[in-house]
Structure formats: structure tokens, C-alpha cells
Amino acid sequence: MDYWILISRVYSTTFSLFFFILAILMFYIAFKGIKAKNRYGAISTALCGCAFIIFGYYNSVISFFPYPYNGFIVWWIGIILIINLMFFFLIRKKIKTLKKEALDKDSYCVNGGKNSILRRYIYKMTCEDPYMEDISVRKEIIRKSFHLAGILIFIAYYGFFFIPPVTQLVNDGVIQLIHQIEPSYNFLWGDVSLYPYNFGDPQAVIDLTMMALIGSLIFAIISDLIRIIWGPEYSVFNFLTHSMLRKKEYNAAGPQIYIITGFIFSYMLYMAGWLDIRAYFAGILTACLSDAAAAIVGKTLGKHKVILRNKDTKSIEGFITGILVSYVIGLIFVGPIYAIACAVIFFLTDYFPSYTADNILNPVFIPIGIQLMILILGLPIGWI
DSSP states (O other): OOHHHHHHHHHHHHHHHHHHHHHHHHHHHHHHHHHTTOHHHHHHHHHHHHHHHHHHHHHHHTOSSOTTHHHHHHHHHHHHHHHHHHHHHHHHHHHHHHHHHOSSHHHHHHTTTTSOHHHHHHHHHHHSOOOBSSOOHHHHHHHHHGGGHHHHHHHHHHOBTTBOOHHHHHHHHHHHHHHHTHHHHHHHHOOGGGOOOOTTOHHHHHHHHHHHHHHHHHHHHHHHHHHHHHOGGGOHHHHHTTOOOBGGGTTSOOHHHHHHHHHHHHHHHHHTTSSOHHHHHHHHHIIIIIHHHHHHHHHHHOOSEEEOTTSOEEEHHHHHHHHHHHHHHHHHHHHHHHHHHHHHHHHHHHHSOSSSOHHHHHHHHHHHHHHHHHHHHOOOSSOO
């Protein structure tokens, strides 16, 4: 067997194993969530675990990306793990120092307000309950700003006006780089001729968009696992976002994990040839923008409240906003007929599920629902 083929298989196996380990951890966390009576978080986390098993199986049979990108993603896992562990040990050392400085817990908690950003963060995480039942409008807007990731995926795949797809620029840049450092590249990754793409290769756009999605998941989930298992104060992601945790995230994965997992699952269906790319983007942008718009309008302008089946309170104004935005997005990508399916599925997943996060349901069910309508009706996608 050729040496570099063996290396590629090692990387691919490692990557698949990473997903299977994530699945085990998700099921463990779901069990913790059930014990903590957080059924919503437990079920949503368990669904992520099921998705990770599928991802691991898909990668082991088909592979998300060719060599050397399967190697690049494994190195990315290692880098993110090292960064998170460094932050973990830094915080743990800082907590020990702060406790030694304080005579008792009361003074430890009271004396933290006038210190550095890191100290204030530690005091907030350890002396207050970081998991809030409700959050302010400002924090809601910040949380929902993460939903703009869907637009970044669109730019990565399609580009924006005069900007070509970002993934195409990345691929072309990598090709130029490896030719400039050819001896070093040959030593680390094999002959340059093994590189799988050409300049402007459309397959590179498809594969590297998936790589961006999975890379984002890795960045978010390692930090989130540390938050759940060891405490929110040890999470880099939690530190960077200034802690906007809700009760539903106690002993459960965060909403950023749900939505990225849904993105990857649907994009995997597209890569497998089961989903039209326009249905995909209609679905994920609806999941991103409609949900964000509904939440922000509901928080700021919502006056007519409605209680959902899971006892959450939302507003009619928020629902109407979300449905209208989802229809407009569907109108742009798949036309007026299939946009109806887009809006209806958004409403159903937002209103009816009792114990499952709509952040994972929307980016999966909306693209699949649109695709089923395309198959059933047989009408052209777009304006008719």
C-alpha cells in the first residue's frame, strides 16, 4: 500500500472516530440533562448525538473531503483542543489563586467587582448562577447574531456580487502556497500532484464549504463540552460571548451546536445528491434569519402573548414576523410555490415541538420539506 494512501486512511479513521466520541459524550450529557430535569436540552443533545453517529458513518464510508483536507481537519481538532485546554488550566490556576486571597466564600465573591476582565468573568461564573431563565433584549440580539452564520455559508458557497465564493479563493490560495513551499509540503503531505483540486474547481467549493461547517462545529463543541462537564467558567466560547446562558443549556449542548449540526446534516444530504442546493439555502437561511427576526421582534414589540405546548411564552407579533421572513427567503431561493412550504414548516417547528430545539429542527426539516414538495409537485424551482 502506498504510504500516503495509508496516511490518508489514518486521518479519515481518526476523523470518523472523533464523531463517534462526540456521539458518546452527547448521550452522556443527555443523560445528565434528564437527571437535571432538563428534558428539552436532553432530547436536543441526544439528537445531536444521533447526527454525529451518522456523520462518523458517512465519513468512514464516503468521506467528507479528500486528502489532504481530512488531515487538515484532524490538525484543526488538535489545535482547538490545545487552545481550550490551555484556557482551562489558566482559569483553574486563577481560581485557586483567588480562593487563596480570600478568607471565605463571601469575601471571595464580594471582592471581585473591581478587578480585571478575567477576574470579573470568574467571579460572575462562580458566584452567580450563569444560567438565566430569561435574558435581556440586548443579549437576545447578541445571541441571535450568531444566526448570521447562515449568510457566511452562503458567501462561502456562492460569493457576494463581485466577490467569488470564499472557498474558491481559499482553494486557489492553497494551490499557490503549496507550490511556493513545495519541498516542505512534499515532506508533510506528499507530492503536490496528490492535491485533489485545480484552480477554480467547483468541487473544491462544495467540499470546502462542508469543511468550514465542520470546522465551526469543532470550534464551538469542544468549548461547550468543557462548559457542561467541568463548568461554564472553563469555556473559551462562554468567555468570548460574555456568558449568555439560559436554563435550557444547563447539562445540555448550546443552541450554536444544534444549529451547526443541522446545517451539516442537510449539507451532507446535498453532497449525497438527495437535496437541491437552493432548497438547502432556503432552509438554513430561514432557520437563521426567521428565527432571529421572530425572537427580536417578539422581545421588543411583542404585546400579544401566546403560550406554547412546552410552556414557553412567545408573541403573535414574533410569529408573524418569522413566517413572513421565511416566506420571503423561500421566495428568493425556490419561488412562490415552494416558499409556502418553507413558511409552513417554519411555523410548525417553531410552535409545536414540546421538548426539542427548533435550532436543530429548522435547518433539517425545512430543506427536506421543500425537497419533498419539489418531488411531489414536479414544478420547476424558482419563479413560474
